[in-house]
Amino acid sequence: MEKVLRAAAPVVPGAQQHTPPQSTARASNWLFVLSVILLTHAAHGCPDKCLCHTASKTADCKNRGFTEIPPRLPPEIQILQLQNNRIWRINQNAFTGTPLLKILDLSNNSLSSVAPGAFQKLRYLQVLNLTRNLIHYIENKTFSFLPHLKELDLSSNSITRLPETFGNSTGNITLLSLKHNKLQKMERVLLESLPNLKVVLFKDNPWQCNCNVFGLKLWLESFLYRGGISDGIVCAAPGIRKGKDLLKVPYELFGACPLRTAHAHLASTHHHSWEHRSSPKHGPHGEHGDSGRASCEPKPKARPVSLRHAIATVVITGVVCGIVCLMMLAAAVYGCAYAAITAKYHKEHSGPVRQHGTPEEKEPFDSSLA
Structure with missing residues (x-):
C-alpha cells in the first residue's frame, strides 16, 4: 500500500514535479488492481446488516428486519441465520448463490406458504427450521431435491393439511416436528415415504380421532414397535374420545369405518390377497387410486398391527x-x-x-x- 501511495503521489493535481512516464503507468496499474479487489470484495462480501464469520462459514442475519432473503450472500457459507425477521416470501432463486448451505434457520418470520422448488438449489442442506411462521399448508414436493435433509421443523405454524409426499429425495429425514399446528388428520402414505424417520412430534394439534386417522394409528403402532420416538397423538374430538391417547382407542370403535379406512387396513394384515384385489377401488377419484393402494399394501411394517x-x-x-x-x-x-x-x-x-x-x-x- 505504501508503494502505491508513493507511486500515486506524483500524480496529485497541483503538484509541480517532474514525473517519469514509468511511474505514472505504475501508479495507474496499482489503482486498477485495488479497484478490482474492492469490487470483488463487494460482490462476494456480506450483505448490509449481516455479520459473516469466515472461520465458521456462518452468516448472521437475524433480527435485522429483512422482508426477503438478502442478496449477495457469500457463496461459501454453510450456516445461514435468518430468524426473527419479517420475511414473508421466498423467491424460487433466493438460494442460487449459496449452494453449500447445510443449516438454514427461518424461524419466527412471516412466511404464509412455501413455494415448491424454493429450496431446490440446496442439495447439501441438512437442517431446515421453519418453526413459528404463518404457514397454512405444505404443497406436494415442496422439499424436492434435498437428498441430505435430516431435520425438518414445521412446528408452531397454522398448518391444516400436509401433502402425500414432501418431494423427491427426502427419504433421509430422521426428525419431523409438527407440534403446535392445526392438523386434524394426516395421510399414512406421507409417513411411509420417510423410511429413516426416527423422531416424529405430533403434540398440540386438534386431531379428529375418527376413521380419517385410523391409518395413522396403525402406522404409529408400527413406528413405536420398531423403536421410533414420538410424543403421541391426543384426541381433540369427538367428545367421547377427547383427551385420550389415540393408541389407547380400541380397534372396535373403528369398526364402522368405511372399507378404505378400517377393514382394508386390517385386511392388509390378515388377508393379503383379498386386500390386493380391493385396494384399486379405494380412492374416491381416479388420481387417488394409487395413494389408496399404497396405504393398504401389505408390508412388513404392518406386523405389529x-x-x-x-x-x-x-x-x-x-x-x-x-x-x-x-x-x-x-x-x-x-x-x-x-x-x-x-x-x-x-x-x-x-x-x-x-x-x-x-x-x-x-x-x-x-x-x-x-
Whole structure:
C-alpha cells in the first residue's frame, strides 16, 4: 500500500514535479488492481446488516428486519441465520448463490406458504427450521431435491393439511416436528415415504380421532414397535374420545369405518390377497387410486398391527390345549386305575376256580363256602 501511495503521489493535481512516464503507468496499474479487489470484495462480501464469520462459514442475519432473503450472500457459507425477521416470501432463486448451505434457520418470520422448488438449489442442506411462521399448508414436493435433509421443523405454524409426499429425495429425514399446528388428520402414505424417520412430534394439534386417522394409528403402532420416538397423538374430538391417547382407542370403535379406512387396513394384515384385489377401488377419484393402494399394501411394517390379536390367539390356543391335555391325562389315569382294579379283581377271583372246579365250571361262588 505504501508503494502505491508513493507511486500515486506524483500524480496529485497541483503538484509541480517532474514525473517519469514509468511511474505514472505504475501508479495507474496499482489503482486498477485495488479497484478490482474492492469490487470483488463487494460482490462476494456480506450483505448490509449481516455479520459473516469466515472461520465458521456462518452468516448472521437475524433480527435485522429483512422482508426477503438478502442478496449477495457469500457463496461459501454453510450456516445461514435468518430468524426473527419479517420475511414473508421466498423467491424460487433466493438460494442460487449459496449452494453449500447445510443449516438454514427461518424461524419466527412471516412466511404464509412455501413455494415448491424454493429450496431446490440446496442439495447439501441438512437442517431446515421453519418453526413459528404463518404457514397454512405444505404443497406436494415442496422439499424436492434435498437428498441430505435430516431435520425438518414445521412446528408452531397454522398448518391444516400436509401433502402425500414432501418431494423427491427426502427419504433421509430422521426428525419431523409438527407440534403446535392445526392438523386434524394426516395421510399414512406421507409417513411411509420417510423410511429413516426416527423422531416424529405430533403434540398440540386438534386431531379428529375418527376413521380419517385410523391409518395413522396403525402406522404409529408400527413406528413405536420398531423403536421410533414420538410424543403421541391426543384426541381433540369427538367428545367421547377427547383427551385420550389415540393408541389407547380400541380397534372396535373403528369398526364402522368405511372399507378404505378400517377393514382394508386390517385386511392388509390378515388377508393379503383379498386386500390386493380391493385396494384399486379405494380412492374416491381416479388420481387417488394409487395413494389408496399404497396405504393398504401389505408390508412388513404392518406386523405389529396384529400383535395384540396374535398374543390373544396364542393365549387362547394355549388354554385350549392345556384343557385338552388335562382331559387326556385324566382319562389316562382313569383308564390305568380301572385296568389295575380289574386285573386285581380277576386275579383274586380266578385262583379258587382253578382249584375247586373244572375248566367248564367257572361260575362265581363264595369262597367262604368252599
